[in-house]
Amino acid sequence: xxxxxxxxxxxxxxxxxxxxxxxxxxxxxxxxxxxxxxxxxxxxxxxxxxxxxxxxxxxxxxxxxxxxxxxxxxxxxxxxxxxxxxxxxxxxxxxxxxxxxxxxxxxxxxxxxxxxxxxxxxxxxxxxxxxxxxxxxxxxxxxxxxxxxxxxxxxxxxx
Numbered sequence: 001x002x003x004x005x006x007x008x009x010x011x012x013x014x015x016x017x018x019x020x021x022x023x024x025x026x027x028x029x030x031x032x033x034x035x036x037x038x039x040x041x042x043x044x045x046x047x048x049x050x051x052x053x054x055x056x057x058x059x060x061x062x063x064x065x066x067x068x069x070x071x072x073x074x075x076x077x078x079x080x081x082x083x084x085x086x087x088x089x090x091x092x093x094x095x096x097x098x099x100x101x102x103x104x105x106x107x108x109x110x111x112x113x114x115x116x117x118x119x120x121x122x123x124x125x126x127x128x129x130x131x132x133x134x135x136x137x138x139x140x141x142x143x144x145x146x147x148x149x150x151x152x153x154x155x156x157x158x159x
Contacts, residue, residue, distance in 0.1 A: 002036070002037055002079070003026075003027060003030045003031075003035050003036070003037065003038050003039070003040070004038070004039040004040070004082065005022070005023045005026040005027060005030075005039075005040055005041075005042065006039065006040070006041040006042070007019065007022055007023060007041075007042050007043075007044075008041065008042070008043045008044075009043070009044050009045075010043060010044065010045035010046060010049050013044065013045060013046055013049075013092065016044070016092070016158075018157055018158045018159065019044070021156070021157040021158070021159075022042065022110075022114070022157060025111065025114065025152075025155055025157050026040065026042070026114060026118070028152070028155065029114065029115055029118055029148070029152070030118065032148065032151070033118060033119070033122050033148075035085065035122070037080060037081060037082050037083060038082065038083045038084075038085040039082050039083070039084050039085060040085050040086065040087075040088065040118065040121060041086075041087045041088070042087075042088045042089075042090065042114070042117070043087065043088070043089045043090070044090050044092050045089055045090070045091060045092065046091060046092060046093050047063035047091050047093040047094060048063070049089075049091075050063050050064055050065075050067060050089055050090075050091040050094075051063040051064075053067055053089055054067060057069070063091060063093070063094060064091065064094070065090065065091055065094040065095070065098055065113055066088065066089065066090050066091070066113045066116055066117045067088070067089045067117075068086060068087070068088050068089075068116075068117045068118075068120035068121050069086050069087045069088075069089075070085070070086040070120070070121055071084040071085060071086040071087065072084070072085075072086075085121040085122070086120075086121040088114070088117035088118070088120075088121070090110075090113050090114070090117065095109055095110060095113070096109075098112075098113075101133060102131075102133055103133070105158070106158045107156055107157055107158040107159075108149075108153075110157050110158055111149060111152055111155065111157060112131075112145070112149060114157075115145050115148055115149055115152070116145055119141055119144060119145055120141075124140065124141035124144065125141060126139045126141040126142050127139065130142075131145075131146075
């Protein structure tokens, strides 16, 4: 299974020193979710940028932690045919806020955001349910997310 992960930073947002660790983590998760010859792009941004995306695409005028946009287009190159699974936007401003709320470190929170975004691109949805501190998830997507994160507990993105 071969996949592509394209990572960008919002213009004007400083690149974190752990950015190079995101692609290997995503390759691992994509393999576990049976992605094959698929491309995912990830943009790390600030709250104001993700708020604008949330407002424009979901009509919700507030910042959020992660957004996913399915694509489903495909293209061919010298390595074969690729499916564009979609795009994930993650707010670096929200990352430490969430980590504090869930009482986890930034590494575990980043893994949650990346897995969450990827599950959306893999056809999962959680409706109105969201992960809450101390509350066991009920929907299939969030249960799968938490189970997958347990399997990935030893993976390190942010040292």
